[in-house]
Amino acid sequence: MSVGIDLVLSIIVILIVIVAVSIIWPLLLGAAWSPTSVRIVDRMLEMAEIVSGDIVYDLGSGDGRIVVEAARKYQAKGVGIEVDPLRVIWSIINVYIMRLNGSVRILWGNIFHQDISDATIVTLFLWQRTNQKLKKKLLSELKPGTRVVSYIWTFDDWIPVSADEYNRVYLYIIGEST
Ligand SMILES: C[S@@+](CC[C@H](N)C(=O)[O-])C[C@H]1O[C@@H](n2cnc3c(N)ncnc32)[C@H](O)[C@@H]1O
Numbered sequence: 001m002s003v004g005i006d007l008v009l010s011i012i013v014i015l016i017v018i019v020a021v022s023i024i025w026p027l028l029l030g031a032a033w034s035p036t037s038v039r040i041v042d043r044m045l046e047m048a049e050i051v052s053g054d055i056v057y058d059l060g061s062g063d064g065r066i067v068v069e070a071a072r073k074y075q076a077k078g079v080g081i082e083v084d085p086l087r088v089i090w091s092i093i094n095v096y097i098m099r100l101n102g103s104v105r106i107l108w109g110n111i112f113h114q115d116i117s118d119a120t121i122v123t124l125f126l127w128q129r130t131n132q133k134l135k136k137k138l139l140s141e142l143k144p145g146t147r148v149v150s151y152i153w154t155f156d157d158w159i160p161v162s163a164d165e166y167n168r169v170y171l172y173i174i175g176e177s178t
Contacts, residue, residue, distance in 0.1 A: 022086040026060070029083055029110055031126040033062055036151055040167060041069050047162060047171045048121045048147040050074045057081065057119040059111040059126065059134070064091030064104070066123050071103040078104040079119070081111050117141040125151040132156060135178075144175030 026032055036044070044066065050056065052075040058066040061080025068091075070076040078100075082088050088108040095104045107114060111134070116122065119142060124131060131153050138148060152168045154160070158177045160170040172178065 018086065022084045026084050029112075030130040031060055033084065033087065034125070035062055035065060036125050038065070038069075040151055040169065041066050042073075043164060043167050043169050044123055044149045044151060045070055045074065045121075047164065047169055048123075048149045050076055050121060052076060054120045055079065055118055056121045056123060057116050058123045059116070060124070060130075061091060061106065062087055062125075064094055064106055067104050067106075068094060068098055068100060070121075071100045072098060075103070076121075079116075080104070080106045081109055081114050081116075082106065083108070083110055112137060115141065117143070120146055122146065122148045123151075124148065124153070126153060128153045138174065139178060142174045146174045148172040148174065148177075 050070060054070070054074070054076040056067055056070040056076050057079045059081055061067060061082045064080045067078025067080040070078045080091060082091065085108060088106055091106045095101055095106060122138065122142065131150060132155065135155055150170050150172070154170050155172060158172050161173050161177055162171045
């Protein structure tokens with residue numbers, strides 16, 4: 001009986017630790033999870049003028065909705081980078097259910113430590129201070145002409161080539177805005 005109770009208690013503690021890590025880790029590294037609505041995802045991809053040859057990186061990809069939509073609707077390639085293990089598992093399952101595993105990759109890791117140099121579009125919904133910290137990486141790894149679309153948050157000193165102030169979506173182009 002006590003072995004049974006010990007096992008249940010251990011499982012509960014492990015679950016609490018996993019959930020705590022998945023909430024606290026993103027807060028420490030960049031931004032809390034908050035999903036972008038389907039309407040805004042469409043607006044972000046539309047402002048980036050996405051086409052089928054594009055390689056879209058979503059930095060902090062949450063449940064993978066942006067890269068899934070880029071592949072499903074526009075036949076682009078998608079790479080989602082996400083630090084929260086629960087959301088990584090969730091998005092990988094979603095990618096398989098949608099049969100997009102040939103065109104979408106979900107990577108578990110910190111966006112600051114992943115190579116993003118083959119991106120042609122980068123999407124972001126992080127925090128202002130995280131965007132600021134990312135500037136150096138974006139400038140050193142992305143090719144001129146790469147479109148960077150940020151929801152809500154901007155980049156100090158960069159000038160957006162277009163801004164949808166109503167929806168708070170901002171498009172930057174490496175080499176033009178920077
Ligand atoms: C506001 S949510 C946006 C999710 C998704 N991009 C969307 O638009 O629906 C921010 C996401 O970034 C992730 N995140 C924050 N900092 C990160 C980091 N340094 N590396 C990887 N993911 C990070 C969080 O776990 C969270 O899922």
